[in-house]
Amino acid sequence: MKMSLITIVLSMIMFFGSTAQNTLGEIPNFILFNPDNTVFTNRNLAADRASLFVFFDVTCDHCQHAVSILSTRSKECEKLDIYLISLDNIASVNDFINKYGKDLVNRKNVIVLQDLMNQFIKNFKPNKYPSVYLYSPEKKLILHDEEDLDLEKLFTIISASKK
Numbered sequence: 001m002k003m004s005l006i007t008i009v010l011s012m013i014m015f016f017g018s019t020a021q022n023t024l025g026e027i028p029n030f031i032l033f034n035p036d037n038t039v040f041t042n043r044n045l046a047a048d049r050a051s052l053f054v055f056f057d058v059t060c061d062h063c064q065h066a067v068s069i070l071s072t073r074s075k076e077c078e079k080l081d082i083y084l085i086s087l088d089n090i091a092s093v094n095d096f097i098n099k100y101g102k103d104l105v106n107r108k109n110v111i112v113l114q115d116l117m118n119q120f121i122k123n124f125k126p127n128k129y130p131s132v133y134l135y136s137p138e139k140k141l142i143l144h145d146e147e148d149l150d151l152e153k154l155f156t157i158i159s160a161s162k163k
Contacts, residue, residue, distance in 0.1 A: 050080035
């Protein structure tokens with residue numbers, strides 16, 4: 001009985017410990033593709049800048065709203081790199097960005113990426129669209145959010161980091 005209680009407690013510690021690590025981890029390794037089909041990996045991330053990953057689907061109403069908010073408030077995001085990631089074909093992605101993310105187009109800190117190898121879901125573990133991940137320049141997870149469609153949590157963190 002005592003041994004099984006210890007086993008249960010240790011199992012719970014290992015389970016919750018690994019869950020916490022996933023939630024508060026570092027940027028996982030990934031291979032994504034630029035619109036010209038060149039490879040983009042975690043090694044391409046700037047070493048001295050925060051990274052914002054936005055995983056979206058072009059048919060998702062919530063994604064349209066979130067990208068529209070991000071576009072409207074894009075000047076607040078100048079100190080971080082924004083990666084807009086989708087499983088959709090590049091023509092649909094470009095139409096989506098041009099319609100809902102007009103102020104993100106041609107910004108130096110915004111990169112549109114395709115997940116042609118279906119790795120993002122496996123490596124980042126989003127539960128739904130849109131999924132937003134903010135990482136520090138040290139590549140540590142600051143925020144993972146799938147509920148805040150107005151991105152208020154994100155902009156609160158960005159605002160606080162400017163002070």
